[in-house]
Amino acid sequence: MDLKEQKYVCTLAECKSLTRASERLYISQPALSLYINNVEKILGARLFERNGRKFELTWLGKQYVEKASQMLELERQFEAVRRQTDREDAGQVRIGIAQRRGIWFLPAVLSVYEREWPQVDVVIREGNLADLTIMLKNRELDLVVLSQSDVTSEMEAVPLGMEDFLLILPGDHPLNEKAVPVEGSKFDFLDPHLLSGETIFLNTEMQSARRVEEKILKDYKVKPGRVRVVRNMELGAQLVAEGLGVGFIRQGYQKNIHYPKPVKYYTIDISRYGQDVVVAYRRDVELTKPMRAMIMQMKDAAEEYLKL
Template identity: 35%
Template sequence: MNLKEQQYICTLADTESMTEAAKKLGISQPALSLFVSNLEKSLGVKLFERVGKRLILTYVGELYTEKARQMLNLKALFDAELPGIIKGYKGRLRIGMQSFRSPHITPILLKKFKNDYPNVEIVLHEGNYRYLESLLLDNQIDLFFCNCPNQNQKIQYISLRREPILLATPPNHPKLSHSQRVTGSKYPWIDLGHFQKEQFILPYEGQSLRASVNQILDDTGIKPAKLFCVRSIGTSLRMTAEGMGISFCNESYTTYFDFNKKPAFFHVGNHIHTTEFVAAYGKGRTLPGYATHLINIIRDIL
């Protein structure tokens, strides 16, 4: 940030002498005199008038130096902060977090991150995948964390966790006796067709889980006869536990709630359906070191 013009005029105003100002600025007196003369010509008004041996500010000169000093003060503040930004221990990070996961991740994340980077400001946005994606593409956030139902060519993704999508049923549903053990998994498998006539409690279209559930329904050929939509996965799981229908959730969601009644959870379909939790940022952009550190903290939390 070059404010040579403002520095020259303010120094001349302070010394009231072309010779003294030139010495302080480290330039010749004729060079400074020519600079001031050219500036006054470009402005169309005098900044100084000579009173004896002194150069005194005109009214316009007083206005000019007032604003020039403000600019120089701002430059000094910027120069003081710049080294910390360059070295990576000062800055700002605008992040987006999936609404449902945020209460379970964000408090732990911010506490750990602030211990390591106390001078990095965090700006948090919460929402679903489509909302966070739109913020990123509009340059309103630097990166976001969300389950990724599909990928955008303008976005770079870092996989943080892949987990199965589970069917949730009432804990005492009569069809549970038809379940089968799955080798290597703590969750059994059950034929989704047993629940064809049940009420399906699903997220709304546009939520990341709904896209994954739609894929499961397509793969299994199931068309729900009764459908009830809610935005909160917690609501759908508690409704399921109360026997009001079946629902779906990511495996990690099974640990997010304290249930008075806990649903039963199962794999469904011809293979284990999974979803991916990702960190996403603009393709071609370089993340600062503290952003990479934040991503690693989330990876550890998961």
């Protein structure tokens, strides 16, 4: 910001002398005098009364100095922020994440990050995949948490971990008897072929989970008796718990769903339907130090969030 005019007037008002003011400003007396005269000419009013060599503020001059002093203080505050940002220990990190994933993932991330980076303003934007992709493209976001399969050619991605995609059934559903254990997994396997004829809850077409759900149904040639669409996976799980159908859920979501009536979770094939969760950013953007620190904290938190 160029506030030379305000600085010159305020300095002269404080010094009341061209000599002292010009010395403080490192300019000649004639140059300062000419500058002040030009300011008054532009304003069409006098800011100073000249009493010999002494400069006294007029009433209008006092009003000018009051406002100009506020402007100079704001400039000093902004400059302090700018210098701090240049040192990369301040600034802003804007994160985009799906609402349900954000609820269970971000608190663990931010509880540590904001203690270590108190000068950084963390902005959280929640939305579906389409919204988040557009916001990143328009430079409205710095980082986006999404699935690897949703990363575009304009993005660079850092892996956070593998998230299984689970089948969910009511606790008393007869098909639970057909589940078989899977070595190395806490989830049993249930053959999706058995779901034909069932009412199945699916996500909306705008959600990335819908593509996984449709792939499972296609691969296993499942013919639902009825399809019901819900946007919220947690709602879908509760409807399943009430015996209204079966559905699917991301592994990270199921860990934090608590509902009085029991449900059963089953793995299908993590190698085929599991999702690599990543944090992505624009390929043409150089990461700041706070952004790199946020990615590292996300990686640490993901180990617990995606733990099998």
